[in-house]
Amino acid sequence: MDSKLNYKRIVIKIGSSSLTHAETGRLNLAKMEHLVRQLSDLHNQGMDVCLVSSGAIAVGRAAMGVKERPSETSVKQACAAVGQAKLFAEYSQTAGQILLTKNTMVNPVSRANAKNTFDELFHLGVIPVVNENDTVSTYEMQFGDNDTLSALVASMVGADLLILLSDIDGLYSDDPRSNPDARFVSLVPE
Numbered sequence: 001m002d003s004k005l006n007y008k009r010i011v012i013k014i015g016s017s018s019l020t021h022a023e024t025g026r027l028n029l030a031k032m033e034h035l036v037r038q039l040s041d042l043h044n045q046g047m048d049v050c051l052v053s054s055g056a057i058a059v060g061r062a063a064m065g066v067k068e069r070p071s072e073t074s075v076k077q078a079c080a081a082v083g084q085a086k087l088f089a090e091y092s093q094t095a096g097q098i099l100l101t102k103n104t105m106v107n108p109v110s111r112a113n114a115k116n117t118f119d120e121l122f123h124l125g126v127i128p129v130v131n132e133n134d135t136v137s138t139y140e141m142q143f144g145d146n147d148t149l150s151a152l153v154a155s156m157v158g159a160d161l162l163i164l165l166s167d168i169d170g171l172y173s174d175d176p177r178s179n180p181d182a183r184f185v186s187l188v189p190e
Contacts, residue, residue, distance in 0.1 A: 007160040009048040009122070012039065013150035014165040016054050025069045027062040033090075035165075039127065040091040048122040050157060051087070051095075052130045052150035059083030080131065087129055096126040105152050118157045 014035060021028050043049045057076055060083030061069070070076045088095040098117065104110045121128050130153055131146070147164055154162040168175075174182040 011154040011159045013052040050128045098130045
């Protein structure tokens, strides 16, 4: 990222597949280290940085020694809870776990409370790490995906920039891996 750009608040979304080895599903430590180092450096430059990631399950799996990708909801929930707290520890950055539900975003009082929490975390120099509330929700993907969640978070916190890091090259009308008719979107005017 060009450090000459004057962004004050940035939301970055990265998916699990971008943080894990495709062959094993285990955490790619080199990618993880690079991501956290970059985010920490942006934070050290005085920018408010917020990470939206479902990678917490992968981080939690590694920390707890869970070898296989969990299929049981309770194991996913435990991994997510552990993983959120571990992401920035090696870089002496304080991260704050923010777990959101769809209700948080549609309920005006809850949304205002969440925004106030983000604002205070930014004020205190904390890097919010956001995910859907996997630790208590058993209805997965309420937001559709973390791309949607990150866009909602970016809007709520008044971000100057939203960066979506993905294993898909570009923006499509649908998931091109599952829909062969998905169209590439070259420009989003609004």
